[in-house]
Amino acid sequence: DIQMTQSPSTLSASVGDRVTITCRASQNISSWLAWYQQKPGAPPTLLIYKASRLETGVPSRFAGSESGTKFTLTVSSLQPDDFATYYCQQYTTFSPWTFGQGTKVEVK
Amino acid sequence: QVTVKESGPALVRPTQTLTLTCTLSAFYLTKRGVRVSWIRQPPGRALEWLARIDWDDDKFYSPSLRTRLTISKDTSRNQVVLTMTNVDPADTATYYCSTINHWGQGTLVTVSS
Numbered sequence: 001d002i003q004m005t006q007s008p009s010t011l012s013a014s015v016g017d018r019v020t021i022t023c024r025a026s027q028n029i030s031s032w033l034a035w036y037q038q039k040p041g042a043p044p045t046l047l048i049y050k051a052s053r054l055e056t057g058v059p060s061r062f063a064g065s066e067s068g069t070k071f072t073l074t075v076s077s078l079q080p081d082d083f084a085t086y087y088c089q090q091y092t093t094f095s096p097w098t099f100g101q102g103t104k105v106e107v108k
Numbered sequence: 109q110v111t112v113k114e115s116g117p118a119l120v121r122p123t124q125t126l127t128l129t130c131t132l133s134a135f136y137l138t139k140r141g142v143r144v145s146w147i148r149q150p151p152g153r154a155l156e157w158l159a160r161i162d163w164d165d166d167k168f169y170s171p172s173l174r175t176r177l178t179i180s181k182d183t184s185r186n187q188v189v190l191t192m193t194n195v196d197p198a199d200t201a202t203y204y205c206s207t208i209n210h211w212g213q214g215t216l217v218t219v220s221s
Contacts, residue, residue, distance in 0.1 A: 001171050034208060036155075038155075043204055043206075043211040043213055044204075044211060046208060091143075095168065096171065097145060097168070099147075099155045099157055102155070
């Protein structure tokens with residue numbers, strides 16, 4: 001089964017900062033990687049799918065990239081609305097899916 | 109517009125079986141490529157993926173919960189049902205239904221005697 005290791009677990013940042021969150025898959029997942037944002041009391045919302053494709057309506061300051069089994073979510077200039085918890089998820093076709101452990105982005 | 113709505117009991121007793129229903133609107137469970145998952149989130153904790161059913165009726169389960177979960181779909185009602193046997197207070201969580209880009213608001217299930 002595929003494990004996802006997400007880091008850091010907490011990130012302290014200020015408005016305007018460039019922020020990077022990383023997920024590593026335990027095996028090849030062929031770009032089947034999604035990033036979500038979750039705010040307290042609400043379900044997650046999809047930001048990025050297929051590792052780097054921006055979901056419709058998501059601001060362009062969010063970007064996803066991949067290098068082998070390492071996946072990165074970058075927020076180019078953190079906005080007040082971006083303080084939230086972020087999760088990666090692998091969604092390969094022929095196996096159970098898994099989430100990363102989450103990264104809470106908090107005010108520095 | 110696709111909508112997803114979870115329903116089920118708010119309170120379940122330990123050792124009982126929990127049945128959750130996901131009702132999808134403007135969405136076709138038999139359309140090639142469609143996959144519907146159940147995910148849960150205990151209070152203050154991370155998301156945990158539970159199970160998935162695909163358009164062709166393939167089913168996948170979390171390895172740690174495989175023996176307690178059953179997922180099925182009713183295409184006539186456009187519903188996906190998850191059952192979890194022998195529940196425990198550790199199963200207290202908000203349970204979500206998702207198609208990856210569409211999520212329900214979740215339903216909070218408390219396991220307590």
